[in-house]
Amino acid sequence: MEKKKAGFAVAARLCVFAATLAGVFLTDGTDRTWIIAAMLFCVLAAQKAWKQCAGFAVFYGILSLLLYLIRFHGLRMAAFSEFHVFLFWWLTPVFMAAWNLVSAPPGMLSAFFARVHAPTGAILGLLVIFRFFPTMRAELHGLRESMHNRGLTGPAQVLRRPGNTFEYILVPMLLRCLQISDQLAVSAAARGIDTPGPRHSYYEQKLRVRDILAAALYAGAILVFLLIGGVK
Amino acid sequence: MNTNTKWSAKDVITTVLLSVLLIVIQLLINMVCMASHFVSMVLSVGITCFVCAPVYFLMVRRVHKRFVSLLYMTLLGVVFLIMGDWFLLPYFIVVGLVCEAILWRKGSYDAPWRITAAWTVYSGLYQGVNLLPILAFWETFASNALASGMTQEYIDSYLSYYTQPGWLAVILIITVACGFAGSLVGSRMMAKHFSKAGVL
Numbered sequence: 337m338e339k340k341k342a343g344f345a346v347a348a349r350l351c352v353f354a355a356t357l358a359g360v361f362l363t364d365g366t367d368r369t370w371i372i373a374a375m376l377f378c379v380l381a382a383q384k385a386w387k388q389c390a391g392f393a394v395f396y397g398i399l400s401l402l403l404y405l406i407r408f409h410g411l412r413m414a415a416f417s418e419f420h421v422f423l424f425w426w427l428t429p430v431f432m433a434a435w436n437l438v439s440a441p442p443g444m445l446s447a448f449f450a451r452v453h454a455p456t457g458a459i460l461g462l463l464v465i466f467r468f469f470p471t472m473r474a475e476l477h478g479l480r481e482s483m484h485n486r487g488l489t490g491p492a493q494v495l496r497r498p499g500n501t502f503e504y505i506l507v508p509m510l511l512r513c514l515q516i517s518d519q520l521a522v523s524a525a526a527r528g529i530d531t532p533g534p535r536h537s538y539y540e541q542k543l544r545v546r547d548i549l550a551a552a553l554y555a556g557a558i559l560v561f562l563l564i565g566g567v568k
Numbered sequence: 569m570n571t572n573t574k575w576s577a578k579d580v581i582t583t584v585l586l587s588v589l590l591i592v593i594q595l596l597i598n599m600v601c602m603a604s605h606f607v608s609m610v611l612s613v614g615i616t617c618f619v620c621a622p623v624y625f626l627m628v629r630r631v632h633k634r635f636v637s638l639l640y641m642t643l644l645g646v647v648f649l650i651m652g653d654w655f656l657l658p659y660f661i662v663v664g665l666v667c668e669a670i671l672w673r674k675g676s677y678d679a680p681w682r683i684t685a686a687w688t689v690y691s692g693l694y695q696g697v698n699l700l701p702i703l704a705f706w707e708t709f710a711s712n713a714l715a716s717g718m719t720q721e722y723i724d725s726y727l728s729y730y731t732q733p734g735w736l737a738v739i740l741i742i743t744v745a746c747g748f749a750g751s752l753v754g755s756r757m758m759a760k761h762f763s764k765a766g767v768l
Contacts, residue, residue: 357650419602419722460577461584468588502619507761510586510626514767517585521578529577 342384344547346448349437351551352379356433359558360426364566370400372429375557380436382550388439392432399425438466443538456529464520475512479505579631586627587640590620591647605722609729610739613698614746617691621750622757624687625680629758629768632677637686638664648697655700663693680758684751691747695740702730 344352359372373396380389402421405411442463449459483489483504494501594616601612628636638661645660667686676682701710710723729735762768 361651420599423599456577457575457580460580464581464584465588468585468592472589472592503757506622507757509589510623510762511765511767513585513589514582514626514630517578517582520581521576524577524581 348547348551353433355555355558376432605725614742617747618750622754625754637667680755688748692744
């Protein structure tokens with residue numbers, strides 16, 4: 337099966353995300369959220385998202401090791417407390433489910449929301465939220481390189497002139513945000529966002545049996561997890 | 569300005585983009601500040617309000633339409649709702665309406681002092697995030713805090729800072745002062761960079 341076809345439909349990804357939120361935030365036993373993480377690794381593997389799987393496995397593995405060392409071997413870190421380690425460890429399933437959702441192609445996302453008759457403003461807002469992290473990651477990388485080339489990232493420079501550093505980071509980042517919003521608005525207009533009537537998309541993906549099965553299995557497993565583990 | 573015109577796609581995109589940026593900055597600063605109890609309890613909201621003020625200024629002046637503040641604060645409330653503090657959603661909607669009331673008069677979006685007033689009031693009211701749990705929702709907050717990995721020591725420290733009138737006054741003064749100072753910086757940045765670039 338092609339990798340593109342292996343990805344679940346947006347409805348299934350949304351269902352996985354909603355169920356993950358419920359599982360992570362409603363459970364009485366936060367120490368057991370590793371079960372949700374394990375289920376999400378299965379969801380990613382079923383979509384052949386090997387790169388995401390490997391990245392999250394490394395991230396989760398390091399956090400689990402740190403948490404183990406802190407709790408059972410008295411490890412103390414200067415900058416990163418047990419709270420932070422636990423927070424990231426606990427929220428990793430949410431990050432995984434969210435990344436699985438936002439990594440869906442924007443065309444597929446907008447086609448899904450248009451099909452469920454979401455208002456145009458809400459579709460635009462959700463698309464911006466979903467694409468925020470991948471876009472900003474690239475922008476911040478570019479900004480860091482640009483500052484580095486001008487010698488503005490050195491610790492001495494940052495400590496001597498924190499106000500200037502604040503301005504050097506904030507102003508280009510905000511200007512870039514405005515440029516992105518302009519480009520997105522033009523792109524949306526070109527795609528007929530203001531056109532009344534039903535909209536269709538080349539990327540429209542119908543729910544397949546495997547999507548329904550995956551979403552139902554995952555939601556059912558979360559329900560069992562909450563019933564057995566207890567709810568807050 | 570015409571505050572009654574319909575929201576365009578560009579307005580929605582700009583508002584949501586900058587709102588998400590504001591929320592991410594706020595959460596990041598809160599997380600970093602948790603390394604020290606004093607910084608977390610006394611300074612973190614002030615630092616947040618100072619850093620975010622220019623972003624809020626840009627959002628309000630760029631979109632130039634009513635309900636920008638309300639939309640941003642509703643999104644912030646939704647984030648708190650997702651994290652388990654459901655009572656902060658209605659609270660932030662009310663705070664958003666207060667800011668809208670400050671900015672309601674015609675021409676407010678071009679008046680830096682009006683925007684400064686809105687952000688300064690918001691900065692003071694943002695402390696509701698810390699005060700509301702003690703005043704009305706302690707059970708919900710304490711169980712949510714313990715479940716999310718906060719230590720009992722952190723919660724005790726939180727209680728001691730926010731229940732002593734002296735500390736409470738200091739925290740509120742610092743927060744409002746930082747919000748006001750951030751607004752001045754934001755106003756200066758608008759004139760120095762964004763107006764000149766022609767993006768307002």
